Amino acid sequence: MSEKSILRARDFWAAIVLFALSIFFLLRTSDIPFLGTGDAGVRLGGWYNSAALVPYCLFSALLLLSLVLMYIAVRDGGAKHAFSAIGLGLNASELSRVSSLSIIIFFYIFALVPRVDFTIASALMFCVLVLGFHRGNAMRMLIAVVLIGLAGCYALIVHYPQSEWSKPHDDDVVALFSWVVACCCIVAFELKQEIPKLRRSLSLLVLSMLLPLFLVCAMAFGFRQNVPNRGGMLFSKVEYVYYVTVVPMWRQ
Amino acid sequence: MEFLSTQITGFMHAFVLLASDPVTYAYLIVSVFLGIVFGALPGLTATLAVTILTGFFGNKFPLEQSMIALIGAYVGAIYGGSYPSILLNIPGTAASAATAMDGYPLAKRGRGGEALGLTTTASFIGTLIGTAFLLAFVGLLLLVSKNIASPEKALLALFGVLLSGTLMSKDLPIKGWISGLIGLSMAMVGMDPILSEVRYTFDWSYLLSGFQVVPVLMGAFAIPQILEGMRSTLVAQKPPPVGRIVPRLGALFSRLGTIARSGVIGTGVGALPGVGEDVAGWVSYGVGKSVSKDGDQFGKGSINGLICAEAANNAAIGGALIPLLVLGIPGSPPAAALLGALKINNVIPGPTIDPSFVLHVVAILVLASFTMVLMGLFTARIFILVLQIPQTVFLPIVLILTTIGSFSVGGGINDLYLMLGVGLVVTAMNAMQYPVAPLVIGVILGGLFDETFRRSLFLSDGDFSIFISRPGAAVLLALNVLLVLSQLPATKLIFSRLRKR
Numbered sequence: 001m002s003e004k005s006i007l008r009a010r011d012f013w014a015a016i017v018l019f020a021l022s023i024f025f026l027l028r029t030s031d032i033p034f035l036g037t038g039d040a041g042v043r044l045g046g047w048y049n050s051a052a053l054v055p056y057c058l059f060s061a062l063l064l065l066s067l068v069l070m071y072i073a074v075r076d077g078g079a080k081h082a083f084s085a086i087g088l089g090l091n092a093s094e095l096s097r098v099s100s101l102s103i104i105i106f107f108y109i110f111a112l113v114p115r116v117d118f119t120i121a122s123a124l125m126f127c128v129l130v131l132g133f134h135r136g137n138a139m140r141m142l143i144a145v146v147l148i149g150l151a152g153c154y155a156l157i158v159h160y161p162q163s164e165w166s167k168p169h170d171d172d173v174v175a176l177f178s179w180v181v182a183c184c185c186i187v188a189f190e191l192k193q194e195i196p197k198l199r200r201s202l203s204l205l206v207l208s209m210l211l212p213l214f215l216v217c218a219m220a221f222g223f224r225q226n227v228p229n230r231g232g233m234l235f236s237k238v239e240y241v242y243y244v245t246v247v248p249m250w251r252q
Numbered sequence: 253m254e255f256l257s258t259q260i261t262g263f264m265h266a267f268v269l270l271a272s273d274p275v276t277y278a279y280l281i282v283s284v285f286l287g288i289v290f291g292a293l294p295g296l297t298a299t300l301a302v303t304i305l306t307g308f309f310g311n312k313f314p315l316e317q318s319m320i321a322l323i324g325a326y327v328g329a330i331y332g333g334s335y336p337s338i339l340l341n342i343p344g345t346a347a348s349a350a351t352a353m354d355g356y357p358l359a360k361r362g363r364g365g366e367a368l369g370l371t372t373t374a375s376f377i378g379t380l381i382g383t384a385f386l387l388a389f390v391g392l393l394l395l396v397s398k399n400i401a402s403p404e405k406a407l408l409a410l411f412g413v414l415l416s417g418t419l420m421s422k423d424l425p426i427k428g429w430i431s432g433l434i435g436l437s438m439a440m441v442g443m444d445p446i447l448s449e450v451r452y453t454f455d456w457s458y459l460l461s462g463f464q465v466v467p468v469l470m471g472a473f474a475i476p477q478i479l480e481g482m483r484s485t486l487v488a489q490k491p492p493p494v495g496r497i498v499p500r501l502g503a504l505f506s507r508l509g510t511i512a513r514s515g516v517i518g519t520g521v522g523a524l525p526g527v528g529e530d531v532a533g534w535v536s537y538g539v540g541k542s543v544s545k546d547g548d549q550f551g552k553g554s555i556n557g558l559i560c561a562e563a564a565n566n567a568a569i570g571g572a573l574i575p576l577l578v579l580g581i582p583g584s585p586p587a588a589a590l591l592g593a594l595k596i597n598n599v600i601p602g603p604t605i606d607p608s609f610v611l612h613v614v615a616i617l618v619l620a621s622f623t624m625v626l627m628g629l630f631t632a633r634i635f636i637l638v639l640q641i642p643q644t645v646f647l648p649i650v651l652i653l654t655t656i657g658s659f660s661v662g663g664g665i666n667d668l669y670l671m672l673g674v675g676l677v678v679t680a681m682n683a684m685q686y687p688v689a690p691l692v693i694g695v696i697l698g699g700l701f702d703e704t705f706r707r708s709l710f711l712s713d714g715d716f717s718i719f720i721s722r723p724g725a726a727v728l729l730a731l732n733v734l735l736v737l738s739q740l741p742a743t744k745l746i747f748s749r750l751r752k753r
Contacts, residue, residue: 010683010684018430025437025452029451032449033449046713048706049447050449050706051446051449051451052449053706053709054440054702054705055440055452058436058440065433066430069426069430072424097482098479098483101479101482101483105478105479105672108655109655109668109669113655114665125648125651126652129482129644129647129651130644130645133482133644134642134644211649211652212652212656215653219308223309224312225308225310225660228656228664
């Protein structure tokens with residue numbers, strides 16, 4: 001199938017999604033006062049000043065363009081291929097790779113960053129991505145997903161409510177354990193190579209921990225910005241040392 | 253003439269102030285270096301470099317200082333894209349796609365060093381040409397822009413989105429427009445700018461202030477690159493050896509005309525709202541091919557072809573800053589990221605901008621281009637080494653940078669969710685060849701469009717003739733209509749018939 005046919009098949013689905021979204025948002029826009037805009041008995045302006053005017057224009061235009069896109073997709077044979085595997089955008093090996101990647105990013109953003117120390121969470125994410133994706137091996141990808149899944153699920157299940165995000169350190173310990181296992185796996189897999197580049201692998205592992213630590217410190221103390229999980233196992237200690245030891249020394 | 257001399261005096265003053273501050277050099281060296289590294293790593297873009305630094309600087313640093321870092325990274329990244337284009341035939345950024353056409357054949361013939369040297373100097377001169385135009389025109393345009401009112405602003409914003417959608421779309425122009433409309437629609441979320449009416453928040457208080465620019469930019473430019481880059485199992489290639497990089501003066505002087513022409517074209521294309529450095533590179537390359545004596549050699553390893561693309565894409569930086577500073581409409585995606593930085597620092601570009609700020613930006617551009625040329629000529633081998641870093645190593649680093657940057661700028665963890673959501677949507681859009689730039693420009697200009705469109709109608713009591721009765725608005729409306737009409741199949745058919753006749 002040519003690239004154009006694949007695109008048109010995908011355009012067919014995109015047109016349906018856009019059509020549905022336009023209708024949904026047009027309906028939602030109808031909740032915004034349009035004709036006779038007013039509040040508390042005070043007339044604020046005509047229809048031309050309503051907050052719904054521009055959204056109506058935009059979603060109507062989107063609706064129109066979705067119909068044009070549908071016409072183009074159907075005219076160029078997109079509807080015919082829409083239900084084929086390629087039309088749906090499915091490819092077994094690519095699907096496993098993308099889904100593994102999505103799971104890793106999901107656990108990192110939704111489970112680890114809010115709950116676990118940022119340095120540990122990032123070091124774990126870094127290592128599992130290197131472990132799982134460096135040579136495109138399905139087994140390594142699975143191990144990577146399991147390792148981050150373990151730390152992510154623990155953090156999500158045990159410390160789900162926001163009130164617990166920055167308090168306990170047991171999820172930090174679990175994430176640290178996963179990181180150690182990921183490091184061991186990287187080294188073990190490297191040793192299996194014909195020409196093992198052990199020094200490079202070890203420096204990567206050191207980098208995985210030092211880089212996020214450096215970044216979070218630079219962000220918090222250099223750029224004076226908000227950083228995730230200030231109460232994390234490592235960062236809370238670094239922050240304590242910084243304000244109790246380093247800053248007074250600097251001032252003296 | 254008097255105006256120009258005032259501008260030059262003001263620029264000299266700003267330049268001396270900046271150049272005499274040692275902190276400036278620290279910012280410049282680090283940011284230009286980071287920019288070149290980002291440009292040199294395939295998949296990482298100039299927009300991403302500027303966005304990540306925006307996340308770091310946020311609004312806690314004086315804007316003058318953060319602008320040094322952001323503009324330094326912008327200049328460095330546009331230039332840095334030429335390294336993998338020339339040495340690996342992989343454009344580091346979209347802006348350097350045209351560079352690969354002649355750069356790689358030259359590198360294969362063992363002239364990679366010469367190509368890099370000439371690219372560096374062409375980029376340097378190109379940046380200076382763009383900067384000169386910025387200095388000369390921005391002041392004049394600021395005077396003119398005082399007459400620009402709500403109708404013109406609304407139509408300009410719409411023109412920026414439509415033009416970007418038309419020119420950046422690889423497949424159908426309609427996809428670019430859809431992308432722009434999605435961006436504009438995203439900007440409708442939150443409290444509306446005139447009546448503070450709540451729109452599409454779904455009772456989530458985080459959305460009351462609308463989508464934040466930095467997480468949207470990070471989501472649009474970083475997450476799809478991470479997902480795409482990690483999907484491929486490509487390993488980093490070893491670049492071919494390069495010889496002498498510093499160019500011979502004779503070779504450079506004989507091509508000054510080509511550099512000047514490309515610089516002017518690049519500035520012009522860059523100044524078009526929403527059109528980026530990549531279009532500038534291709535347009536200049538196309539013009540060069542048709543007017544150069546060795547046009548038939550373009551694509552086979554022509555130095556002139558290489559220079560056409562590189563001088564233009566760097567000159568587009570100055571061009572892209574003209575509509576940004578004069579009208580608040582970004583000329584390119586990295587300029588949109590710069591606008592995001594200005595917004596979070598409560599600086600509103602447009603007719604009311606402080607002229608001394610413009611001169612400060614010009615001075616930074618000049619200093620950044622000097623830093624770039626020195627780094628490019630004397631530390632190029634470091635950047636060649638960077639090319640050997642595999643994607644599986646640098647992309648997780650990018651994810652860490654975007655996560656902490658996105659978290660720090662605004663709403664904490666909610667910004668990360670927004671970043672991820674936008675990233676997934678843009679990844680799907682990329683798979684269907686929808687351009688990202690119109691979406692981002694739509695998000696940034698959506699608020700301006702909404703406010704100025706409604707204000708225009710408010711002033712005219714709902715009479716749409718306000719968009720025709722004002723000369724400026726009438727011209728812009730005509731441009732918008734012509735742009736849409738020019739893309740219709742019926743119009744294209746009529747034009748092709750007329751051409752045949």
